[in-house]
Amino acid sequence: MLKAFADLSTPLVADACLRVEVPLRVAPPGIRAVTAGQRVAGRALPVRHYGSVDVFLEAFGQAERGDVLVIDNGGRSDEACVGDLAVLEAATAGVTGLVVWGLHRDTPELVEIGLPVFSYGSYPPGPVRLDEQEADALVTARFGPHLVSGDDVVFGDEDGVVFVPAERVDEVLATARQIRRTERAQADRIRAGETLRGQTEFDDYLARRSADPSYTFRRHLRRIGGAIEE
Numbered sequence: 001m002l003k004a005f006a007d008l009s010t011p012l013v014a015d016a017c018l019r020v021e022v023p024l025r026v027a028p029p030g031i032r033a034v035t036a037g038q039r040v041a042g043r044a045l046p047v048r049h050y051g052s053v054d055v056f057l058e059a060f061g062q063a064e065r066g067d068v069l070v071i072d073n074g075g076r077s078d079e080a081c082v083g084d085l086a087v088l089e090a091a092t093a094g095v096t097g098l099v100v101w102g103l104h105r106d107t108p109e110l111v112e113i114g115l116p117v118f119s120y121g122s123y124p125p126g127p128v129r130l131d132e133q134e135a136d137a138l139v140t141a142r143f144g145p146h147l148v149s150g151d152d153v154v155f156g157d158e159d160g161v162v163f164v165p166a167e168r169v170d171e172v173l174a175t176a177r178q179i180r181r182t183e184r185a186q187a188d189r190i191r192a193g194e195t196l197r198g199q200t201e202f203d204d205y206l207a208r209r210s211a212d213p214s215y216t217f218r219r220h221l222r223r224i225g226g227a228i229e230e
Contacts, residue, residue: 001066001153001169002096005041008176009060016175022168025038025152026143027099028075030120034107040097040156042068043166044148046141048074048134049081049102051127054087059138065094068154072141073102084109091115099154101143101160114177118156182225194210200224 010026017024034206047059059069069090073081080100084106090098098109103123104110112115115161140149146163148154149177153169155162164172167191197203205220 004040004173005039005155006123008155008173008180009157010157012163012176013155013164013172014181015179016172017162018177019179020168022164022169022172025146025148026144027101027118027146027156027162027163029117030161031099031101031156032121033158034104034110034117034119034122035114037158038097038118038156040099040116040154040161041069042066042096042116042154044068044070044141044150044152044154044163045222046070046139046150047072048137048141050131050137051128051129052053052057053086054138055133056082057089060089060093060095062138063090063093063095068156069095069098070141070143070148070154071098071100071102072143074142075144076102076118077120077123077130079103079125079127080105081127082117082119083126083134084113084137087113087115087117095156097141097156099156101141102208112129115136116156120159178227182206190208 013227014024042146045059045063047055049071080103082100087110100119102121103121104117105124107122140147148163151166153166154161154204190196201224208215
C-alpha cells in the first residue's frame with residue numbers, strides 16, 4: 001500500500017474522496033510525524049489505550065505485515081501513551097507505522113528507530129492511570145470524530161492523516177492519480193505563462209454565476225475538466 005501511495009499525497013487522497021463521494025475522514029489538525037518527511041500507508045490495526053502497554057502487545061499478536069497501528073488515546077494531553085519499546089515491538093510484528101490520537105515520548109529513540117510515528121507531539125510522563133479495558137479494544141479505535149477499524153486503510157504524510165474504507169481504496173487512489181495529473185499539467189501551464197484564470201475559463205464562470213447564482217466554481221471545474229478544489 002505504501003508503494004501505491006508513493007506518488008500521491010493526503011491532500012490528493014482527500015480530494016479524491018470528495019470526488020467519488022467517499023465520506024471524508026481526516027485526523028484532527030496537529031497530528032504530525034515525529035520525523036519530517038515520514039509517510040505511512042496500510043491497513044488499520046486499531047487499538048484503544050487504557051494506561052498499560054499490554055493492549056499494544058495484544059494487538060501486535062493480530063498484526064499482519066504492512067499494518068498501521070491506530071492508537072486511540074482520546075486525544076489526551078496529560079500523558080504520552082507510546083514510547084521506544086512499543087515502537088520497537090511494532091517493527092518486529094511487521095507494523096509499518098503508528099498513528100496516535102494522543103502524545104508520544106522517547107523522541108530521540110523514535111527518530112533512531114525510524115519507524116513512522118504520527119502524534120500530536122511529545123510529552124515526558126507516561127500514564128499513571130489504569131482503566132478497565134473494553135471488549136472492543138482491538139476492534140475499533142476512535143480518532144477525533146471518526147471510528148476506525150480493520151476495514152480501513154490509513155494514509156499519512158506531512159499534511160496529516162486520512163482514513164479510507166478498504167473496499168473503496170483502489171477507486172480513491174485511481175481518482176487521486178487523475179487529479180494529480182490534471183493539477184501537474186495546470187502547474188506546468190502556469191509556469192509557461194498561461195494563468196490559472198485562463199485555464200479555468202474564469203471569466204466564463206463569472207458570467208455563468210451572474211446568470212445563475214447556484215452555479216458554483218466546483219461545478220464549473222467539473223464541466224471543463226479542471227481540478228484545484230477536488
